[in-house]
Amino acid sequence: MNIRTDLTATSLAPKLHRLFELSAQKIRSIEASWQPSQGSPVCTDRGRYTSRGWTEWTQGFQFGSAILQFDATGDHTFLEIGRERTVALMAPHVTHIGVHDHGFNNVSTYGNLLRLMREGRIAGHSWESSFYELALKCSGAVQAMRWSRTADGGGYIYSFNGPHSLFVDTIRSVRALMISHRLGHVLMGENDRRISLLDRAIQHIRATAKYAVYYGEGRDSYDVRGRVAHESIFNANDGNFRCPNSQQGYSPFTTWTRGLAWAMCGFAEELELLRATPGQEALLPELEKAARATCDFYIENTASDGIPYWDTGAPGLAALGDWRGRPADPYNSHEPVDSSAAAIGAQGLLRLGRFLGDERYRSAGLTVCDALFQEPYLSVEDRHQGLILHSVYHRPNGWDSGPGESSMWGDYHARELALYLLREANGGPYLTFWF
Numbered sequence: 001m002n003i004r005t006d007l008t009a010t011s012l013a014p015k016l017h018r019l020f021e022l023s024a025q026k027i028r029s030i031e032a033s034w035q036p037s038q039g040s041p042v043c044t045d046r047g048r049y050t051s052r053g054w055t056e057w058t059q060g061f062q063f064g065s066a067i068l069q070f071d072a073t074g075d076h077t078f079l080e081i082g083r084e085r086t087v088a089l090m091a092p093h094v095t096h097i098g099v100h101d102h103g104f105n106n107v108s109t110y111g112n113l114l115r116l117m118r119e120g121r122i123a124g125h126s127w128e129s130s131f132y133e134l135a136l137k138c139s140g141a142v143q144a145m146r147w148s149r150t151a152d153g154g155g156y157i158y159s160f161n162g163p164h165s166l167f168v169d170t171i172r173s174v175r176a177l178m179i180s181h182r183l184g185h186v187l188m189g190e191n192d193r194r195i196s197l198l199d200r201a202i203q204h205i206r207a208t209a210k211y212a213v214y215y216g217e218g219r220d221s222y223d224v225r226g227r228v229a230h231e232s233i234f235n236a237n238d239g240n241f242r243c244p245n246s247q248q249g250y251s252p253f254t255t256w257t258r259g260l261a262w263a264m265c266g267f268a269e270e271l272e273l274l275r276a277t278p279g280q281e282a283l284l285p286e287l288e289k290a291a292r293a294t295c296d297f298y299i300e301n302t303a304s305d306g307i308p309y310w311d312t313g314a315p316g317l318a319a320l321g322d323w324r325g326r327p328a329d330p331y332n333s334h335e336p337v338d339s340s341a342a343a344i345g346a347q348g349l350l351r352l353g354r355f356l357g358d359e360r361y362r363s364a365g366l367t368v369c370d371a372l373f374q375e376p377y378l379s380v381e382d383r384h385q386g387l388i389l390h391s392v393y394h395r396p397n398g399w400d401s402g403p404g405e406s407s408m409w410g411d412y413h414a415r416e417l418a419l420y421l422l423r424e425a426n427g428g429p430y431l432t433f434w435f
Helices: 013-033 059-073 076-089 107-118 126-144 175-182 197-212 257-275 281-300 315-320 339-356 359-372 408-425
Strands: 041-045 048-051 147-149 155-157 165-167 231-234 241-245
Touching: 013 048, 013 059, 013 076, 013 408, 041 408, 059 076, 059 107, 059 408, 076 107, 107 126, 107 175, 126 175, 126 197, 155 197, 165 197, 175 197, 175 257, 197 231, 197 257, 197 281, 257 281, 257 339, 281 339, 281 359, 339 359, 339 408, 359 408
Parallel strands: none
Antiparallel strands: 041 048, 147 155, 165 231, 231 241
16 A cells, blocks of 8 residues: 555545445435335345345344435434434344344444433433433344354354354444443343453453464464454364455455455454553553554555455456555456445544554555545445445455445444544534444
8 A cells, every 4th residue: 555644634524524425326216216124135236135045134234324315414314314224224233143143233333422412412202312312232243152162262243144253343343332431331141140241342352462363473483464254163072273264255375355354443442442441451551562563564564545356365366566655456357345444444544543642544445445435436426225336245255346335334434534533623522332
């Protein structure tokens, strides 16, 4: 990446305002055409959002997008969309025992609404605040029940693949446990055993840093610093680590860039939270090591404008020549870019830069934003329901419709990223997932 040092949140403000102007029309279009019976909208096909039966992990991004739109613009129309849809349709996600996605679905909806109430941005009755709090408490506890122990005495929240499987994605979804803990909740086990949700969250974070991130030293001396495995496989009988794996990337030994981006954003956010949590100071160097490694790998292995291809080891990249030395080409005939990875990863770069006081990371994040928030990535046509174009879902399964399409998670995280910067540009409160 060619990091620009001339960018600031204020200089990007015109792009941020344009993004939210376009975003309003996209949300209205989806609301007008989407029916709950169709399932959650996942990604677009010829510009229209469609469902993709697998797990319902994107519904929180749909309604959370409306809440972020209100946060950025003050338009109460979008607050009511987000609030009414959350109350009417999100309850099954709170008690969903079969997925590792609670932080995606429930923090994006109940969490954003409670955050806005705590910030004084929206008025609400005490029962409404208690309703959101209860949903978040339950969500964190349900997520924490998906628990496997590791041979080294730790543990992790296992993916929908089963008790043997740790997904790097969950590094951001583990927020559900941390919010539940901050709201004073505990998980009650057999014989009334009180299980700390913060402790389980920390164990999962440490397991992700230890097994999913590679450092080019020790166990990883054969590998490249900062590379990330999508899935880490364990022996479910004794908790021993067995091998890396990949579900949505090219291979276990290459880096699926959306998985990398989840790690970048997740570690950076959790550093912020744990620094504000008494008694957790000793943990920070371990997480900082993982955050630096993943962010450095992103900077070194993405196109010059900061937009990544979908996997840094994808075989077609060889046909692109010096793909790191020039801007990403979303229309090339060899390998797709993944704009959703850019939207997620940029927030990690910005947060880590602020946490460390390191302008290199902040400038890298702003460089990504400058490219992402304009054409050919910003969707400017009214007929297209997506906000950010050229997203990739599951290339190995053939679930993508080609360039020019969007994803619900890519659009949500672009809005969240833009809101983060807009608050900075306007001198607003710093955007965190906790309260």
